[in-house]
Amino acid sequence: MASLIGRIKGFVQNDLVRAVGLLVSGTAIAQIIFAVSMPVATRLYSPGDFSLLALFTSIVAIVSVAACLRFDIAVPIVRSDEEAANVLALALGFATLVGGAALALVLLVPKATADFLNHQAFEPYLWLLPLGIVAASYYSALQNWLVRRRAYHGIATNRVIQAVAAAAIMIGFGYFNPTPTGLLLGFAVNSGAGFLGLGYRFLRADGHLLRSVSWTTMKTAFSDNMRFPKYSTLEALFNNASIYIPIILIGSFSPRAEAGYIILAMQVMQAPIGLIGSSVAQVYLSRSPEEYYAGRLDVFTAKMLAGLLRFGVGPLMFAGIVAPDVFAIIFGDQWRPAGELVRWMTPWFIAQFLASPISMALHVTGNQRGALLLQAGGLVLRAGGVLLASAFFANLLSETYAITGFVFYLVYLHLVLKVTGCTLAATWRQSTHVLPILGLWIVAGFICMAIVSAAVGLS
Structure with a gap:
């Protein structure tokens, strides 16, 4: 019996198990919160509204995964913290440029953009796309900084906060103004708005590393990690495109809200x-x-x-x-x-x-x-x-x-x-x-x- 208790204790205290446990617990609570909200959302919003959500999430997922030029996944891999800080700056900088380009597109040619997507009903909601792209991109980069620090508790806490905010937005908007806006905004918050909390954690714990960020060191970090934008950006783009482009196509080809x-x-x-x-x-x-x-x-x-x-x-x-x-x-x-x-x-x-x-x-x-x-x-x-x-x-x-x-x-x-x-x-x-x-x-x-x-x- 003592041997069994000792084995269980050793299993629980294992660093790998504790790390997974922290992330799983945070994700579980977030998923439960979001799962409880979905039966309400499906009664407030129609399958047609969810078809617009499918288009929104597909575009955000495809663009945001490549917006950082994949420097976001290099953050936990590079060896020194100074280099990692410069890689993080590169990731956030490129995400900002992509978000700005998306904003210009939806503001200057909204009708042409909706026509290109073959979803004219999506035109009033195009303004949400830059918000979703930037939020998801920033979140990925800053979350990977916490992964580097193995700050799993912070990641788990952020997931719960995101889920609560997203559920409140979806249900609140749906109850008082049942248009797709609340559905799309809720999913944008759930996928990326937690970057604000992660950014605060970074500044509080590691803000001093910003002193190591400069154009020269960023240029060196870019050169040393060129394999990520060179290969991984297209890889990630193809990966998400293979998941979400078929959904966009199905939405165009299917007469029902498939x-x-x-x-x-x-x-x-x-x-x-x-x-x-x-x-x-x-x-x-x-x-x-x-x-x-x-x-x-x-x-x-x-x-x-x-x-x-x-x-x-x-x-x-x-x-x-x-x-x-x-x-x-x-x-x-x-x-x-x-x-x-x-x-x-x-x-x-x-x-x-x-x-x-x-x-x-x-x-x-x-x-x-x-x-x-x-x-x-x-x-x-x-x-x-x-x-x-x-x-x-x-x-x-x-x-x-x-x-x-x-x-x-x-x-x-x-x-x-x-x-x-x-x-x-x-x-x-x-x-x-x-x-x-x-x-x-x-x-x-x-x-x-x-x-x-x-x-x-x-x-």
Whole structure:
């Protein structure tokens, strides 16, 4: 008994476990707050409003991920704090330039911009795009500074604050003025407005490092980290474009509000992914450089992947099984199609959940060129698949999107394992109990589905 207690105590006190625990707890609280607000939001806003949200989030995600020229992800990787401060300045500077360009575009040619997107109803809301782009970009850069400092408590606290603010904006606007403005603004706040809090934490703890920032040192930092804008910017752009351009295309091709169903399905399924996956990714990014330099990246990657297999895949499978009836009950019967889409998307989300948290290994090992080629191929596969389906299988646009996503992330996972030297056998040795756990989740899913279906049938 004493031995068991000692092992549990050692597990809890492990630095890696504590780091993931802090981030997971903060993300969990934020996801719960946001999840509670969504059934209210789906009754205040229509699927058509959510289609505009799909367009907004797609554009912000595509542009903001490249706005910092990927100097944001270099912040925790470079060796000295002085260089990191200059890299952070580069990231914020380029994000400001991109945000300014977006503002000029939506102010000078709003109608032409809406016509280009083939969403004329979006014109009154174009002013929100620069706000969303700048907020998300700044947040990414400053969050990675806290990752560098391993200040996980600050990141977790910020996530909760963002979720509360976003939920209040969505519900408040929706109740008093049910137009898409509140929905779009709420998601902009949820994705990036926390940069204000992160900026305050940076200035309070590390503001003295700003004295090391100058044009000369920034130029040197730019040159020394050229691989990030050269390879990683296009890679990230292709990655997000492969996810979101098909949504924009589906919104244009589909006569119904299918893009709205997709974005709700993605938001719900991103909850378990965000709960564990993004937290593991940040810890992986903060620890992987030293593990790589020490020659232990393969073992470290196997441990992280084993944890993802053990604790995250089962809940995703459960969600995919019960989704249609549960969506209809929680969000309203008009949202049942979103639940049906979740079933199609579940294999994609499982593969993404396993690949994304450890994908930073491509940058740590200097394989930016391979990552770029992979993401370019993913864009061609996924956007091309939707375009092909629009010509021959117009009623299967979303299903095609889900299948191509699954194929892409399987290839992605294979590449990450290859560059780290991690094998599936090594991962499996640390995940020997995963099959019974997954089996229990599947059985529980079918039992829950039967109970919910029976209850719906009796009502």
